[in-house]
Amino acid sequence: MNKRSFIKSLAALGIGSSSFFQAKANSVSLENLDFSADDVWEKIRAGYRLKPDYINLENGYYCFLPEETLEKYIEHIREVNYQGSHYMRTVKVADKAKSAAKVAELVGADPEEVVLTRNTTESLDLVISGYPWKAGDEAIFSNQDYGSMQTMFDLASKRWGIKTVKIDIPLHPESDEEIVEIYRKAITAKTRLMLVPHIVNITGHILPVRKIADMAHEHGVEIMLDGAHAVGHFTFDLHELDCDYYGSSLHKWLSVPLGCGMLYVKKDKIGKLEPLLAPFDLNLKTMEYLNNTGTHPVATDLAVLNALEFHEKIGAKRKEDRLRFVQRYWSDEVRDVPGIIVNTPKEPTRSCGIANVGVSKITPAEMSKVLMEKYQIFTVAIDGAGVKGCRITPNIYTSTNELDKFVSALKEMAG
Secondary structure, X not given: OOHHHHHHHHHHOOOOOXXXXXXXXXXXXXXXXXXXOOOHHHHHHOOOOOOOXXXXXXXXXXXXXXXXXXXXXXXXXXXXXXXXXXXXHHOHHHHHHHHHHHHHHHHOOOHHHEXXXXXXXXXXXXXXXXXXXXXXXXXXXXXXXXXXXHHHHHHHHHHHOOEEEEEOOOOOOOOHHHHHHHHHHHOOOOEEEEEEEOEOOOOOOEOOHHHHHHHHHHOOOEEEXXXXXXXXXXXXXXXXXXXXXXXXXXXXXXXXOOOOEEEEEOHHHHHHOOOOOOOOOOOOOOHXXXXXXXXXXXHHHHHHHHHHHXXXXXXXXXXXXXXXXXXXXXXXXXXXXXXXXXXXXOXXXXXXXXXXXXXXXXXXXXXXXXXHHOOOEEOEEEEEOOEEEEEEEOOOOOOHHHHHHHHHHHHHHHO
16 A cells, blocks of 8 residues: 555544554654654544544443554565465464564563463353362352352362352442451362452452452462453552462553454472463473464464554553543542442552443443433443442544543433
8 A cells, every 4th residue: 555545544533634643655753753742542532433422431342443553454465375384384383483472571470471362251160161170179269250250160069060159349438448357257278279350340449459459369278360341441460469360351551453362371380280272282381381272363462562552652550540530530520429329449559441330220231322322321230249330441543622521421320
């Protein structure tokens, strides 16, 4: 594609030729952006192709790629298709390892502790299914954990005769210690593994996971963190968190193409797990022992580096601050409004971009339907585990004007 054609394609997408994003023949780097300028986030927004039909406040399931990353992803698809089996038999493995190593660097892990998977569910299922369970062993998780993780423990219970113990995470804890104590009380002499959400997917509540890990380890219990919504959302270091296992979906807040996740296993725990699907070599001592899923769309692995490049250009801390700002921008406006219930803790450190809000006189399903049909605002209804409302997940491209419309809609719905 020549320069003229590329500019025409940008125009067709509603992106002006003055866009700061890289074009194949004419690039202006993100590094040249003045992040102190009032319009910087408007310029970043221009790099996304946004549907005009509705305001998208459901980026948590999957956040689509900015056009810069999308174009590079398409290039990877073309190149792999061009090289065919030669690519697959020569550099595929090394390329995937490079992407995994870069993800490891982002999350503060060693390269040999991280592999790319398809999503968080696969990552954590690999741990649960490969754990050396014995009949009578116990596992702890919460009612607010992701549904398929709960049912995976139920499946483990059927297979190996383990006991599952559920706890409830308070929506508005008075202290970290309150949360830690709830998990502590569930531990018995038979507890082996504890699943804890790094950030609760339905409310955006960020838990004091290091304190929970310290407590668990004091009792000889291993801890597995569900970080589905954490990577690319807010900054953290896995070694500082001191968890034993960690899973995340990179197609959420890191905006990697669909179908990419990561699994972290602490070095000294790797040999403890058995693979779900057998590798070519049963004598492997590395993370690849756990990660054989056969032939898969390798262009996604390559695009991880491009998504990380975009993330780094924005700046991890700057992105975190932006996400926390857009969440607080709307939630602070409605937190004390009669008839509106915010199901996310008020303290800034206990949440970032995700929050949950309900309108007391209607169900979450009705609320989501009205928001879409009357106000053209797309959300997802949450009705379970003590949470009634809609999960709201804006992203860095979300404008304050869109959030003003959302606040106005909430107030009208609450009467």
